[in-house]
Amino acid sequence: MAIDVKKIRNIVLMGHQGSGKTSVSEALAFVAGAIPQKGAIEKKNTISDYLAEEQKRSMSIQTAVIPLNYKGHKINLIDVPGNDDFVSEAIGVTGVVKGALLVVDATVGVQVGTVKHWSQLRRKGIPAFIFVNKMDKEGVKFDEVLDDIRTKLGKVAVPFSYPLGHDNSFDGFINCVNEKAYIFNGTKCEEKELFEDKKAKADELHAVISEEVAKTDDVLLEKYFMGEPFTEEEVASGLRQAVLSGELVPVLVGSALKNIGIITLLDMFLSYLPSPGDLKALSCVDDAGKETSRETAVDAPFSAYVFKTVVDPYSGVINLIKVNSGVLKVGDEVYVNGGTQRVSMLYSMSGKKMDSINELTAGDIGAITRLEGVASGMTLSSPKSIVNYKAVKYPTAVLFKAIEIKNKNDESKIGPALAKIQLEDPCIEVRRNNETKQLLLGGVSNSHIDYILGKLKDIYKIDVTLSPMKIVYRESIKKTGEATGRYVKQSGGSGFYGVVVMRFEPAEESSFAEEVFGGAVPKNYFPAVEKGFFEALKQGPLAGFPVIGVKGVLTDGKYHPVDSNEQAFKMAAILAFKEAYNSCSPIILEPIMRIKVHVESRYVGDVLSDLNTRRAKVQNIEEGENGAQVIEALVPEAEIIDYATQLKSITQASGYFNRAFENYEEVPEYLKDKVIKENKISA
Numbered sequence: 001m002a003i004d005v006k007k008i009r010n011i012v013l014m015g016h017q018g019s020g021k022t023s024v025s026e027a028l029a030f031v032a033g034a035i036p037q038k039g040a041i042e043k044k045n046t047i048s049d050y051l052a053e054e055q056k057r058s059m060s061i062q063t064a065v066i067p068l069n070y071k072g073h074k075i076n077l078i079d080v081p082g083n084d085d086f087v088s089e090a091i092g093v094t095g096v097v098k099g100a101l102l103v104v105d106a107t108v109g110v111q112v113g114t115v116k117h118w119s120q121l122r123r124k125g126i127p128a129f130i131f132v133n134k135m136d137k138e139g140v141k142f143d144e145v146l147d148d149i150r151t152k153l154g155k156v157a158v159p160f161s162y163p164l165g166h167d168n169s170f171d172g173f174i175n176c177v178n179e180k181a182y183i184f185n186g187t188k189c190e191e192k193e194l195f196e197d198k199k200a201k202a203d204e205l206h207a208v209i210s211e212e213v214a215k216t217d218d219v220l221l222e223k224y225f226m227g228e229p230f231t232e233e234e235v236a237s238g239l240r241q242a243v244l245s246g247e248l249v250p251v252l253v254g255s256a257l258k259n260i261g262i263i264t265l266l267d268m269f270l271s272y273l274p275s276p277g278d279l280k281a282l283s284c285v286d287d288a289g290k291e292t293s294r295e296t297a298v299d300a301p302f303s304a305y306v307f308k309t310v311v312d313p314y315s316g317v318i319n320l321i322k323v324n325s326g327v328l329k330v331g332d333e334v335y336v337n338g339g340t341q342r343v344s345m346l347y348s349m350s351g352k353k354m355d356s357i358n359e360l361t362a363g364d365i366g367a368i369t370r371l372e373g374v375a376s377g378m379t380l381s382s383p384k385s386i387v388n389y390k391a392v393k394y395p396t397a398v399l400f401k402a403i404e405i406k407n408k409n410d411e412s413k414i415g416p417a418l419a420k421i422q423l424e425d426p427c428i429e430v431r432r433n434n435e436t437k438q439l440l441l442g443g444v445s446n447s448h449i450d451y452i453l454g455k456l457k458d459i460y461k462i463d464v465t466l467s468p469m470k471i472v473y474r475e476s477i478k479k480t481g482e483a484t485g486r487y488v489k490q491s492g493g494s495g496f497y498g499v500v501v502m503r504f505e506p507a508e509e510s511s512f513a514e515e516v517f518g519g520a521v522p523k524n525y526f527p528a529v530e531k532g533f534f535e536a537l538k539q540g541p542l543a544g545f546p547v548i549g550v551k552g553v554l555t556d557g558k559y560h561p562v563d564s565n566e567q568a569f570k571m572a573a574i575l576a577f578k579e580a581y582n583s584c585s586p587i588i589l590e591p592i593m594r595i596k597v598h599v600e601s602r603y604v605g606d607v608l609s610d611l612n613t614r615r616a617k618v619q620n621i622e623e624g625e626n627g628a629q630v631i632e633a634l635v636p637e638a639e640i641i642d643y644a645t646q647l648k649s650i651t652q653a654s655g656y657f658n659r660a661f662e663n664y665e666e667v668p669e670y671l672k673d674k675v676i677k678e679n680k681i682s683a
Contacts, residue, residue, distance in 0.1 A: 005277040005296060005363040007073040009269050010322065012093050014121070015103030016113030017059055017082035020133040022046050023256035024103055025066055025079045031262045032068040032075070034350070047351035048079040053454060061451070062424070063089045063308050065320065065349045065365060070266050076365040082113050084653070085448040088394050088427040092307045092376055094120055095392040096322040096365075099273035100128040101265070106140045106253075109148040112654045118153050119625050127243050127273055129250050131265060135163055135170040136255040149251060158212060159205055160250035161264065164198065173253050173261060174198060176205040177235065184260050212248050213238030236271060243272040276363030282324050284379070287386040294325040294387060298362045301385035302326030302334070306378045307392075311420040313459070315354065318347075319374050322365050324389065326382065329359040335383045337373050345369045375423050396658045397429035397442025399644040401449055402470070404439070406463040414439070417460040421452060428452060435546065436470040444656075445644055471638045472591060473679060474664050475540030476549040477584035480505040485576025487568045497560035498568030500529055502576040504584055507551035510537055514554040521557035521569070528566035529554050532573030541578050542586045543676045548664065552577070588675050589664040590636050594619075597631040597647065599655040604629050606650050614639035615668075634662055 015021045025048050026038040039046035044055040048064035060081040068075040078097065080090040094100075100121050104114055121128050130153070132145055142163045149157045161173040164181060172183035174194065179202045182189040194202055214224035216238040223230065230238070242248035250268065254261020281293035284303070294303050308320040328334070332343050347354040347367040360366045374380075377391030405414055418430045418441070429442035443449040449466075456462045482503045489496040500521065512530040514521075521529070533552040540547040557572070595616075599607050604621070608631065611618065616635035624630040640659070647655045667675050 003074050003361060003364060005298065005361065006275045008275050008277075008363040009073060009075045009099055009273050010097040010276065010363070010365060011075060011077055011099040011101055011269060011273065012090070012097045012126075013077055013079045013101050013103065014090060014117040015082050016105070016111035016117075019082060019103040019105040019111070019114070020256050021079060021082060021103050022049055022060060024101070024131065024133060024262075025064075025077060027256040027259050027262045028075075028077060028266065029066055029068060031259055032070045032266060034066065034068050050352040052458065053451070059083060061086055062310070063093055063320070064351050065367075067348055067350055067365075068266075071270060073270055074364070075266070075269055078365075082117075084113065084116070084656070085443075085445050085451065086425070087444065088425050089308070090117065090120060091392055091394055092426075094124050094126060096305055096307045098126055098276065098279055099269070100126045102128055102130045104130055104132050104145070104149065106132045106134045106142070106145055107137045109145050110152040112652065115152060115654065119628070122246070123625055125246060127246060129252060129265070129268065129273075130157055131261070132251065132253045133256055135253050136258055136260070140170070142253065146251060153249075156247060157249045157251050158208055159253075160209070160268070161252045161254075161261065162201060162205055163253045170253075170255065170260070173264075174202045174205070175264060176202060176209055177239070178232075179203070179206055182261075182264065184258060189260055189263065209239065210235070212242050215247070216241045240272045244274055244278070282389065284387040284389045292387060296325055296362050298327050300325035300362065301382045301387075302328055302332070303379065303381040303385075303387050303389070304328060304360075305389045306374060306376055306380070309374075309376045309423045311424055315369055317369065317371070317374070317423065318349075318354075319368050319371060319376075320349070320365065321360075321368055321380065323360045323362050325362050327359055327361050328368075328380075333383050334371075334380045335386050336371065336380045337378055340383050341371050343368060343371075376426055394426040395444060395656070396660065397427060398444060398640075398657060398659055399446065399449065400429075400440045400442045400469040400641075402436075402438040402467045403441050403453075403464040404467060406465060410462045413460060413462055414456075414464075417456055417462055420460075421455060425452075433470070433472060435472055438467075438470055440469055445648070469641060470679070471641075473543070473545045473667075473675065474589040475542050475545045475547045475586060476589055476664075476666075477504065477506055477547075477581070477586055479583070479585040481580040481584035482555075483576045483580030483583070485572040485574070485579060487571040487575060488563075489568075490563055494565075495563040496565065496568040496571070497558075497563035498525070498528075498565075498570075498572035499558040500554055500569065500572045500576050501556035502529075502533070502573065502580070503553040503555055504577065504580050505551050505553070507549055510534070510548055510550050510552075512552050512554075516554055516556065521554065521559060522564075525559065525564070525566060525569040526554065528569040529573045532570035533577060535570070536574045536577035540586065541581045543588060543680045545588070545679075548589070588667040588672055590638060590667050590675070592634050592662045592665050593637050593640060593659045594662040595633055595635055595640065595643075595657050595659045597633070597655060597657040598624055598628055599631065599647075599651050601627055601629055603651045603655060604631070607631060607647070607655065610646065610650055611635065614643070636665075 029035045030038045054061045064079045066077040078093050164172040181192040181194045183192050214221045276296040281295045286292050303325045304321040304323045306319045310318040346357050348357050349367045379388045381387045422428050431440050485500045487498045537547040616633040618633045620632040
């Protein structure tokens, strides 16, 4: 049954690994009536952590959607992994939601993952709540946790609830908005009147909230200064406006284990977070590339965005989509990936459970199967009104390993298996290097790559071994040289006769030219000489690497009217190149990468010192988000093979970087012999 777009909430659940996100999602599902009883991580029966690897590691690895029906509303709760190895999951989801719950572990406060997720939410302008979980644990001091939150995440974080308890035992909280107490009776929280000794604290926090409400409207501000109390409607409207604008982030307390604070969370989702219909029109481009937009309304032309792709052994490729406009029904034709396809199956997903549905309306989230060639980042739209939404950008792979298949019978299976794994995780990169004969697997960390190998073994039954990635070097020359190449073989009958004189000079790009006068070499042999020259460049005499940046010029030569042929002149060009090479000051070139390192200000000095040891050339340092610094540098690829691991160590796991190929540069003379010795390719 179609649901009113105004009654939908799409909320991402985020937090540092171990903060209790999965337990919070179980509590929300249970209290909302979506499940008869809560699952537990240790029992391996939670809705969101259903993969065998998740249950084995006791951590979330993959995005899970949990739809909740609460007070006539549909809340699509989307649980994403807190571990940095699976950063693509959070990036994909934050591109389609406009509400977030950031979970903080009360026993440890704000952690590295908390800050990273917070930065992501602020960057995307997503209204958020902060839920301080595990308040029932011993030794928790909420005021210290709140101070930690406001110091590291910003003063916009304001307590909407405050813990209550006797003898440091958490058993409820004050709702600072309505100044009511909610006390846990062993089963659930009951509304109670505040004790006199708690009223002062409640009044203090309510005053803070009232001040924030006043800031949202000039009329309310005047009323505030006049000392007039706000009505419930004014408070609700003002708070909602402040939350939606990001000027206010409610901090709530509770315990997922005991369901304390969970009903308040659900109620505040409805009160303060936006429905998709509350949002401004979504930007996109039409089929002609012209900028346009789509309103999140059922009467608009259909469009949807694929934010996650899952490969299931039984259902095949499952695409999770958010309908941005219009209505999608089973049997509809949709335009996607350059062509039109028919929708044969639609689903509502709850963890791994898939329930068939007939339609999805604007603002809602669901799943679609049996579409060919569709992956994360793609747009589905009506064939009569084609649009495309900008795909989110994912971090690049920064750590590469060569993989070798143990069983030769698996050679044909490895390609399709890796392609399926890449569909699920856009941060994975796979490439085959024909020069080094290596199949390279790229990820964001060693543990990320280990997870991929585990998936290959457990799901696709392919065993592989790892070895270091070989750097792809090049050769070139610094001086101009000239040589004669003679390829003469005569032994009765037709033989081979080709003599060329060639000049080789440094150039931006490799090319061939001729300056022959008087027919010393007939024109019909020029192509053979050119072919020989380019063939010689494939493997340089210095170390066997391909040669780049050389211009070969044919200046003179000799031919025989009977024995000359194309093969002879081709071989003569190869010999001329080898003969002249050493006189041209040959050099080794190494790949240079442009990296952007994102670090907290306090680590900039340590990171720069480390980059200096890696022969890096720092290009720029600029201010990033939330006080972070972005260091842009050019660095030899050979120096950053292990950089992902080292950067985590230097920055207490808070730093990260992206990389892209920039150019080739000469290897320093003091390293040249070492590179040749370690990498020489036999001719």
